[in-house]
Amino acid sequence: MTYAFGPGLRPSLFADLPGDTKVSFEFFPPKTDEATAQFWATFDALEPLDPSFVSVTYGAGGTTRERTLGAVSALAKRGAPVAAHLTCVSASRDEVDAVADSFWEAGVRHIVALRGDGQGVDGSYSAHPQGYANAAELVAGLTKRHPFEISVAAYPEIHPESASAQADIDNLKRKIDAGATRAITQFFFDVERLLRFRDAAAAAGITAEIVPGILPVSNVKQTRKFAAQCGATIPGWMDSLFEGLDSHPGTRQMVAATIAAELCQQLTVEGVRHFHFYTLNRSELSYAVCHLLGLRPTEGVASKEKVA
Template identity: 40%
Template sequence: MSFPPVSNPLYSVELFPPKTPEGMDKLKLEIARLNALGPAYFSVTYGAGGSTREGTFETVAWLRGLGIETAPHLACIGSSRDEVREILNQYLGQGIRRLVALRGDMPSGMGAGNSGDFRYANDLVSFVRAEFGDAFQIEVAAYPEYHPQSGSPARDLENFKRKVEAGADGAITQYFYNADAYFAFVESCRKEGIEVPIIPGIMPITNYTQLARFSDTCGAEIPRWVRRRLEGYGDDVESIRAFGHEVVQRLCRELLAGGAPGLHFYTMNQSGPVQALWRELGLSD
């Protein structure tokens, strides 16, 4: 199933905070190239238990200093209400009005007793709404192929519905390479009365080994035919990237033609693959 194309799709990009000053210098160059495309906003990730907290703050502050629309990730696991309130007040002071609210992962070595004041992402969304009203546009995560810890598709959908009912304005999905999975998920949501925009997350394919490792961890499926083709290229990086670009471009076209309300690109801090997709898809037209 697909849906009528939308009139004003939203296109955004995601970054992760670098760990070194040299990495930050490189990221600034990549941001300049990505910003020239005119994305609606940049999202900035937040490591397990706030492990990249300072890097996230530094990256967000730099983006806002340039007047770039920014949506920081805020992962609540391991955090107290006071800590989250302080972060959100800081973001308000920087003119930030969009958040990506997540449960996040438990950092290695942290026991369940140290998980903080929030157990699930819907608890965080409820807290933001109670404390700050409509000051923030809140995006949450969605999983067309189902979160690996959810136990079942039905339970995963229930979890997503709780986040929306808590006050989420929209969702960004985990990446996937099967458009049918996305459209089936959206159809299931609509049957449950979930009407918020659900924007597909897009992961360019540039490194098969890395992609396979990510996918095995997060539950994102690489279709068998794509896996076999990528495996067949071995160490031929140029062929992997050319084939990967073809696969992802076709996926994006299918999603937009089928009514997806936009695309959110997981850049992995590399502007080149996203620039090529953006141009060929005509997203700036």
């Protein structure tokens, strides 16, 4: 049988990828022996993909300070290009500066500078009387402290506390002007939202790299909780794709990887070459998406010092 392929048929989504994709990965600091084993298993699985950097989150008000410092110190010892998250909520400038100094002494040269979530009863934010008022002030303070590379947050959809999309752009510009190197976006599932945000940032004179944050989703309920905190939109079609898969974890992972990989592929067509994956301390989905994007393990990218 012969098949006639009409002009409307397109090649595979993952055909002819440019082969110059860069990735970075985000982890959270473990708090139990079991979680520690999972943390290192995830890192060991993703490290051969030669990430530009790996970041470790920092709890609101410094609630994970010691665990974050322990994780980034261990990663730095292993020669990983590690970035430590740092917030200014509920802390004085002296306290924040001391944490930054601790990171520097541990060999960390990259900070993800964030304001942090509000700690009020209603979730509202108020600056510490002796603290940095916002992320832009934090960035400015860090640049005076040490020559850190600094990443900041960006929001393709309006932040829940923001007055408008333009206010978000203005805030991002203040952070970049204060000395930030790049912006990493909150997760999103609509390519057009990211592209519109990128265009608006360029129109505002922002030339720093804007790295899309990618969250491969296998648990829609959990993702909705995350989305409510940062103003991200979960499309209705995602519910239908995961419907009936609660008892089929393998299929659920395949669907999750496909959604995230298609999102990345569409962005690749639009010139994006760096993706930041929110791993939730699991490697499988992020690794699968990276593989679909053409990344393969790099020989010689191995930890310099294994940690038991």
